Amino acid sequence: MDLNADLGEGFGRWELGDDEALLDVVTSANVACGFHAGDAATMRRTCALAASQGVAVGAQVGYRDLAGFGRRFIEYELPQLRDEIIYQVGALQALAAAEGTRVRYLKPHGALYHAVAHVDAIVDAARATGLPVLCAPGSPLATAAGDAVVPVYAEGFADRAYRADGTLLPRGKPGAVITDQEEVVARALLMAVDQRVIALDGTVLPHAVDSICLHGDTPGAVTLARAVREALAQADVPLRPFLP
Amino acid sequence: MDLNADLGEGFGRWELGDDEALLDVVTSANVACGFHAGDAATMRRTCALAASQGVAVGAQVGYRDLAGFGRRFIEYELPQLRDEIIYQVGALQALAAAEGTRVRYLKPHGALYHAVAHVDAIVDAARATGLPVLCAPGSPLATAAGDAVVPVYAEGFADRAYRADGTLLPRGKPGAVITDQEEVVARALLMAVDQRVIALDGTVLPHAVDSICLHGDTPGAVTLARAVREALAQADVPLRPFLP
Amino acid sequence: MDLNADLGEGFGRWELGDDEALLDVVTSANVACGFHAGDAATMRRTCALAASQGVAVGAQVGYRDLAGFGRRFIEYELPQLRDEIIYQVGALQALAAAEGTRVRYLKPHGALYHAVAHVDAIVDAARATGLPVLCAPGSPLATAAGDAVVPVYAEGFADRAYRADGTLLPRGKPGAVITDQEEVVARALLMAVDQRVIALDGTVLPHAVDSICLHGDTPGAVTLARAVREALAQADVPLRPFLP
Amino acid sequence: MDLNADLGEGFGRWELGDDEALLDVVTSANVACGFHAGDAATMRRTCALAASQGVAVGAQVGYRDLAGFGRRFIEYELPQLRDEIIYQVGALQALAAAEGTRVRYLKPHGALYHAVAHVDAIVDAARATGLPVLCAPGSPLATAAGDAVVPVYAEGFADRAYRADGTLLPRGKPGAVITDQEEVVARALLMAVDQRVIALDGTVLPHAVDSICLHGDTPGAVTLARAVREALAQADVPLRPFLP
Numbered sequence: 001m002d003l004n005a006d007l008g009e010g011f012g013r014w015e016l017g018d019d020e021a022l023l024d025v026v027t028s029a030n031v032a033c034g035f036h037a038g039d040a041a042t043m044r045r046t047c048a049l050a051a052s053q054g055v056a057v058g059a060q061v062g063y064r065d066l067a068g069f070g071r072r073f074i075e076y077e078l079p080q081l082r083d084e085i086i087y088q089v090g091a092l093q094a095l096a097a098a099e100g101t102r103v104r105y106l107k108p109h110g111a112l113y114h115a116v117a118h119v120d121a122i123v124d125a126a127r128a129t130g131l132p133v134l135c136a137p138g139s140p141l142a143t144a145a146g147d148a149v150v151p152v153y154a155e156g157f158a159d160r161a162y163r164a165d166g167t168l169l170p171r172g173k174p175g176a177v178i179t180d181q182e183e184v185v186a187r188a189l190l191m192a193v194d195q196r197v198i199a200l201d202g203t204v205l206p207h208a209v210d211s212i213c214l215h216g217d218t219p220g221a222v223t224l225a226r227a228v229r230e231a232l233a234q235a236d237v238p239l240r241p242f243l244p
Numbered sequence: 245m246d247l248n249a250d251l252g253e254g255f256g257r258w259e260l261g262d263d264e265a266l267l268d269v270v271t272s273a274n275v276a277c278g279f280h281a282g283d284a285a286t287m288r289r290t291c292a293l294a295a296s297q298g299v300a301v302g303a304q305v306g307y308r309d310l311a312g313f314g315r316r317f318i319e320y321e322l323p324q325l326r327d328e329i330i331y332q333v334g335a336l337q338a339l340a341a342a343e344g345t346r347v348r349y350l351k352p353h354g355a356l357y358h359a360v361a362h363v364d365a366i367v368d369a370a371r372a373t374g375l376p377v378l379c380a381p382g383s384p385l386a387t388a389a390g391d392a393v394v395p396v397y398a399e400g401f402a403d404r405a406y407r408a409d410g411t412l413l414p415r416g417k418p419g420a421v422i423t424d425q426e427e428v429v430a431r432a433l434l435m436a437v438d439q440r441v442i443a444l445d446g447t448v449l450p451h452a453v454d455s456i457c458l459h460g461d462t463p464g465a466v467t468l469a470r471a472v473r474e475a476l477a478q479a480d481v482p483l484r485p486f487l488p
Numbered sequence: 489m490d491l492n493a494d495l496g497e498g499f500g501r502w503e504l505g506d507d508e509a510l511l512d513v514v515t516s517a518n519v520a521c522g523f524h525a526g527d528a529a530t531m532r533r534t535c536a537l538a539a540s541q542g543v544a545v546g547a548q549v550g551y552r553d554l555a556g557f558g559r560r561f562i563e564y565e566l567p568q569l570r571d572e573i574i575y576q577v578g579a580l581q582a583l584a585a586a587e588g589t590r591v592r593y594l595k596p597h598g599a600l601y602h603a604v605a606h607v608d609a610i611v612d613a614a615r616a617t618g619l620p621v622l623c624a625p626g627s628p629l630a631t632a633a634g635d636a637v638v639p640v641y642a643e644g645f646a647d648r649a650y651r652a653d654g655t656l657l658p659r660g661k662p663g664a665v666i667t668d669q670e671e672v673v674a675r676a677l678l679m680a681v682d683q684r685v686i687a688l689d690g691t692v693l694p695h696a697v698d699s700i701c702l703h704g705d706t707p708g709a710v711t712l713a714r715a716v717r718e719a720l721a722q723a724d725v726p727l728r729p730f731l732p
Numbered sequence: 733m734d735l736n737a738d739l740g741e742g743f744g745r746w747e748l749g750d751d752e753a754l755l756d757v758v759t760s761a762n763v764a765c766g767f768h769a770g771d772a773a774t775m776r777r778t779c780a781l782a783a784s785q786g787v788a789v790g791a792q793v794g795y796r797d798l799a800g801f802g803r804r805f806i807e808y809e810l811p812q813l814r815d816e817i818i819y820q821v822g823a824l825q826a827l828a829a830a831e832g833t834r835v836r837y838l839k840p841h842g843a844l845y846h847a848v849a850h851v852d853a854i855v856d857a858a859r860a861t862g863l864p865v866l867c868a869p870g871s872p873l874a875t876a877a878g879d880a881v882v883p884v885y886a887e888g889f890a891d892r893a894y895r896a897d898g899t900l901l902p903r904g905k906p907g908a909v910i911t912d913q914e915e916v917v918a919r920a921l922l923m924a925v926d927q928r929v930i931a932l933d934g935t936v937l938p939h940a941v942d943s944i945c946l947h948g949d950t951p952g953a954v955t956l957a958r959a960v961r962e963a964l965a966q967a968d969v970p971l972r973p974f975l976p
Contacts, residue, residue, distance in 0.1 A: 013803075044327045069745035084285075089338055093337070128338075255555070256554060257557035311500045317806070318797075318805070319804040571772035578826020580822070
């Protein structure tokens with residue numbers, strides 16, 4: 001099983017999350033590429049740390065929206081969005097290469113992760129850059145990537161509530177984010193070992209994922225992430241980047 | 245002889261210069277990379293046009309300063325500037341690749357072109373990306389690149405006045421920019437054929453250049469550029485990218 | 489009748505439209521406030537020109553989106569959008585004051601002009617800054633402003649096609665923009681003198697407006713604007729800012 | 733004596749310092765205005781908190797440089813910089829007014845605080861907006877403001893080392909920032925009660941200041957700020973905004 005997290009999400013003077021601590025936990029790092037977060041120096045430093053830890057580097061691409069951290073839908077024209085994604089990937093590729101590593105996958109961030117209208121721009125950018133996509137299984141993005149023969153990898157969220165249809169309860173709703181360590185660990189194990197997740201209404205859903213997404217920018221997040229990693233290790237789940 | 249010009253210098257709704265006309269004239273295109281001008285869609289379109297015309301693509305890198313068009317010195321820390329240059333180059337590389345071409349060289353723009361304090365950041369970025377640098381012969385940048393064994397190519401300006409020490413008369417000074425077509429053409433021929441330039445005080449200076457820089461964003465610029473190209477062609481000067 | 493136009497829509501090195509020519513034609517200037525277009529120096533210069541011509545200054549407020557020129561819907565949270573509009577208005581107020589004039593009204597730009605979801609943010613910002621709103625009559629924004637007892641002034645478009653329900657045919661559709669001078673002038677006169685507009689299907693609609701919006705950033709726009717002004721003057725329609 | 737601190741220095745998703753805690757300590761708040769830090773919603777919230785605590789609001793103006801936090805010198809043309817400062821002040825004025833308070837003074841931030849070349853732009857902006865300037869006593873900015881009959885108020889730094897000529901030891905140098913609580917408190921008392929500061933070489937300098945600047949974005953800063961306030965209160969130094 002792979003563990004991924006968003007990293008390098010500061011900008012200039014501003015920091016976010018404890019990147020060094022998380023890089024000890026994850027096996028894949030989604031590095032912010034400068035449009036919604038991240039700057040060149042942070043991107044490079046994150047790549048260097050990832051390389052030194054054997055962590056795979058992915059391009060965390062998003063809308064051009066520093067003020068909104070990429071969390072607001074923007075009504076892009078598709079070719080423009082596609083080209084901005086390619087731009088971000090290329091920027092990270094050059095900085096990763098400068099640190100002796102390379103970009104292995106692409107993961108959309110924030111509102112772009114969920115924007116049904118924009119899946120073709122993401123898929124086209126993935127094809128143009130030759131990268132696979134990391135996203136939610138069964139999502140419109142996963143489907144579009146599959147249709148375009150772009151490799152897709154699936155990720156699950158051990159700390160998020162699922163609805164019976166397999167989609168996430170939106171972040172704003174009560175109970176959407178699970179913070180109880182025991183519960184998060186149990187859910188991670190269920191995903192990793194049994195490839196299942198239990199929905200809000202109790203339904204047990206099949207949920208085969210290649211990676212579990214951990215969060216780093218909330219209080220206690222790193223402790224939680226460590227607990228998940230440790231539990232998976234104790235359950236003899238091999239931890240490694242989802243890409244060979 | 246190579247003819248180069250700054251291209252793709254619009255941003256979003258704003259356009260600058262007549263890119264299509266200039267791409268008929270030049271053999272190398274310095275494509276703005278989004279920090280002082282240029283956006284992803286414009287970069288890609290410019291690469292596509294350049295590729296279809298056999299024009300070489302270079303990365304026109306600059307300070308992060310859309311409001312100042314990269315023409316204002318910014319007191320960067322060198323590692324940050326170096327990484328921002330690598331970022332810009334990588335972004336253009338990915339968009340060029342999407343159009344079946346590639347980035348062949350790096351040329352600093354505006355205040356960065358002249359910033360003595362920043363030559364090491366440029367040279368380090370050139371080395372990290374494996375690109376040669378296009379700049380003024382004898383400049384601090386040319387010297388630093390030479391010291392670092394980074395390939396350097398020299399460019400001259402047929403429409404700019406030179407001082408007796410071989411440097412350009414700064415743009416603000418009277419007479420700094422030459423607009424008379426006959427004179428510009430004569431100066432281009434002198435550079436291309438005799439590898440010389442005549443300074444303001446009449447001194448004849450040796451001036452071996454690999455490329456002549458043409459401008460596109462002033463009234464009459466395209467006509468002037470065409471006249472230079474035609475004159476060189478008639479003088480049997482072969483026109484081709486400075487890189488093999 | 490008032491004639492208004494968008495002005496000061498350049499940014500740094502980039503210019504858009506012929507502001508000086510338009511300021512000879514209009515009686516109200518919608519000055520871009522820096523978020524989707526415009527910069528401080530341009531705003532000030534536009535205020536100075538407007539003041540010297542007796543042209544009323546309005547705040548052309550928009551989304552934070554230089555790359556998209558404010559033409560893309562952004563899913564803002566309302567309080568944030570409201571505060572960004574107040575921010576823009578205040579910035580223009582200070583620059584207008586420095587030139588001895590003042591901001592008289594607020595007009596949303598681009599996607600914000602049409603965003604039904606955002607009318608409350610605009611109305612709240614108008615109330616906070618004590619400014620009336622200039623917008624399309626009968627629009628959701630006009631209604632919301634009316635409900636909130638914020639003064640509203642109505643504008644018509646002599647060069648745009650109307651649907652039978654009184655709304656504009658969207659800009660992308662064929663026939664949406666009318667460029668024939670005779671027709672534009674006739675429509676302006678019909679609006680100004682008879683308070684009517686003829687819809688696409690021939691329906692004659694009542695259309696009482698306080699201002700006619702002219703455009704300046706397309707080829708021939710200034711000539712068209714001048715023709716409208718002249719025709720109104722010849723028809724003895726008094727031309728003056730819509731605010732007393 | 734007044735106590736001032738930089739506040740509202742987050743941007744979008746990113747926070748910096750503990751604004752609420754500091755607003756309990758200071759009597760004047762330098763609110764970042766969006767060019768180097770700060771966004772409209774943060775500015776408004778900071779004004780609201782300041783108003784509710786009786787804290788005076790000042791405009792913390794800076795270069796247009798979010799990526800550099802305003803700490804890098806930028807070679808502006810003076811009229812442009814002047815207009816950008818007016819722009820920032822106006823934006824804050826409108827948001828302050830929306831919260832029932834108003835902007836009382838102007839304080840340059842970061843590299844602009846120290847930029848000798850830019851004092852005239854600051855002074856012109858202060859005059860245009862009718863605001864006094866808060867800066868270091870004896871600085872080129874203080875002198876230029878005095879010459880222009882713009883009111884100037886002086887601030888001292890209890891946690892910074894002074895050179896024998898009365899200037900600050902630059903932030904990068906060892907010993908530039910004093911973190912020992914006892915020493916900082918002693919220096920604050922010496923400034924507030926005796927109007928003196930002891931330079932690095934032991935020289936006792938006269939140092940009459942209207943305000944002491946406290947910092948909030950470093951670990952332990954709030955504790956230090958509280959200690960200074962408490963010590964001044966115990967020494968019967970009245971604490972209030974420097975402006976009546």
